Amino acid sequence: MTDLVLQEAWHLRNYEALMQITLMLKDKPLSSVMHMEIAKDAWDALNRHYEGVGKQTITYLISDLFQGMLSNKIALENQLNAMLQKNQILASLGLILDESLIAVAMLISLLPSYGTLRTILMTQDRKLDTEKVINEVLTEEKCQKEGTSESVLLVRAGKGVKSPDKKDKKKKKKCTHCGYTGHTVDECCKLKASQSEAATKADNKDKSSEGKESAKVTSVHEVGFETLCLFLAKELLCNDALLHCWIIDSSASSHMSSHHEWFLHYRPLAALKQVYLGNEHHVLAQGIGQVIISASLEDSSINTGIIQNVLYIPDLNSNLLSVA
Template identity: 30%
Template sequence: MVSLDSTNYSIWKIRIEDYLWSKDLLDPILYKERPTGVDEKAWTTLNRKAIASIRQYVSLSVLQHVANETNAFEMWKKLKSMYERNNAMGKASLIRKLVKLQYKDGDSIVVHMNEFQSVVNQLAGMKMKLEDELQALLLLSSLPDSWDTLVVSLSNSAPDGKMTMEMVKASLLNEEARRKESGYPSQAEANMWKKLESMYERNNAMGKASLIRKLVKLQYKDGDSIVVHMNEFQGVVNQLAGMKMKLEDELQALLLLSSLPDSWDTLVVSLSNSAPDGKMTMEMVKASLLNEEARRKESGYPSQAEANVIPESSRGRSKSRNPHHRDKSKGRSKSRKRNFICHYCQKPGHIERFCRKKKRDMSRERKDKNENSEQKPEEKNTTALASSDDDLFVIGDHGLLNVACNDCTWVIDSGASYHITSHREYFSSYTSGDFGHVRMGNDGSPKIIGMGDVCLETSTGCRLVLRDVRHVPDIRLSLISAGLLDDEGYANNFCDGRWKLSKGTLIMARGKKQNSLYVMQARTIEDCEKKQANPSPCITVDPVPSLPPVVVPQDHGGDMHDHTVESHADDHHDDGGDGVPESQPH
């Protein structure tokens, strides 16, 4: 049983009348005075029961108006005068409500028809009864445009051109069931989608500017997954496409390359030079990035993240310590190290126990003793490699071995900031002075005591001039910076364990991968300026003697001597046929 409030009088009236009738309490609201033949005491009891039943089913707000009533007839009359709008204004209000009543897709059609019928019933209670056909037409007019097919079908199939409420209600219920079974998209779902779009889809200029800003500032960090980076990049591009702003494929490729750090410059330059018709594509760039990441993982290429971790872990101290205390202790440690003098190599900064030169010399002595006592004839042309945390030892026979620290082997380093060598005799021009220090991954910082140019004759017969080479006596490897070669217009190509340096169609130098390093054999030219006056050696294809491996025998005094053995290269041309251009030798 519903309780009476200011909105449901028409429904409540029907329900309460039925209830009073079932309890034989209807007479007190129909007759003001006691009917003839009814006992006064019985009438008083009947009247009181009717009042109690009516008050039981009214809301608290309505109860205040009838709380003091003692006559059921008067109370019923009062409620009727308060809530039954039998005047013209009440009828106009209900007709207006009936006409404006609209069904929305996704709502229950049963609820809609109940609401429609409630208004019709209220009008009937005001002595205004609508014809059945008019009710059917008004109910159909309350449907949205998505139901037009049903409306037309009913209009054409109505017998004698006259619709009935029974026919319309049955058709609406059947159509609702059909749509639910077929998964028909409702108008409510469409409205919800539009609302979500308006709330979260930033289709304005500010939204586009924000996404472009995010795309430009997106930067890849060494050590992260390149797949995750490309997914994040593509996600921003897709958002821009959803805002009707589609970036061209070439622009996407260039923006993706611009998000790479400096350590990837070699790949960027290589892609730029090899792009067909000078136009890059996203497919080409993505494939190259994935291949480069796989190559770096296989070769153990040190990532930027690993480089950042090494200094902290090697010291074994947490960043949470007092920074002032750490700086002071670090300074005291460095000052104490400077006061130490090695009694073996006579160099400052360490003691004999930790002298690397002593370790290398002792290793060579053990090697020579083992070779002299145990070497067999069939073991002559052999090579062995041993490594430790601090030193690298390479042992081999004459004519077969190239040691990374000799005078004709250079390591190609894509992470080096400039060319470096420890050999003073390599320089064709040289300037002494204090040029700072070199920062190394093991916290070392050897001093740069000079700088100049080094002129090399490569295995292809071309001359390669290295400008502003740093002279660092304490470094063990001669390094060529791939980044500086890129800046000078050379193209570096690292592929399948081989390195190739080219300029245009001219192959300037070749190298190959040994362990995890790319090395190049080259011969130093003492008088570089004189050689430069005659450029023909740079483009000759005559067989050039290959750079001899350096043999490092040890005499009885423990000194190292460099000896060279000449041999000839069979081929200096690229596999693709774009070899070194021919010219007549001078």
């Protein structure tokens, strides 16, 4: 094969390569290579062009990821997915970020109304990942839209939450003790409270030497870690009738529950907290979090709410709502 034939073959391949490059370009990058005759020169020019644009893109994406603020006018799921897409673009440009950094970026971009959720997730011991953050944020978004987040008040549930079957079932229930609908006598908190009070009075008569066992102010003993005061009678430690009820206590220093499965968001305490009862006994609080509560009203409707900063105390046979 002569040199002339080889040269013609090279020109043909060069022409085809140059055509492939120029046909794939938009107007702006095309203007920088349209007058070039050699495909390699055009390719090198494009590399220089996009290298500069790539650095600018990286700067923009990093700034947007860690300084941007999410909006409540757009679905959070779309905005969080957009953050994941920006991370993928950064990876394609050669900058690979740890997933936990993207998870942190998501948390710091949340609105102030998500402050409690941000604190809970940021203080967890295990490494953050984007999937968990997205799931928790979307759950919180749903709660806020339903009006059940960041509140200890019971709020009316929205229409369509209950199915007709459940509604009919609730209406059929009627307590033979208090006369209210929505529960039966074996579920009646009023009956359980009166039974507990009667048992307490009988016990006090048999143990008059021990003095009155009602709630009283206790002293906090010096211990090696933080203690809490709870003004409550010792009956809460032994009365199973109150295990599934909530008691409103104006003397309780914190909300408390013994049901770990009730917690919507939960984190263990770094150090166990001693909670002293009125009889100078103490129990240990192991964690803290949010608990969903519900209540049946006279019209058979169900109200729900979220209680913040509830202590988890396994040995407490009751659930307390502090109104102190």
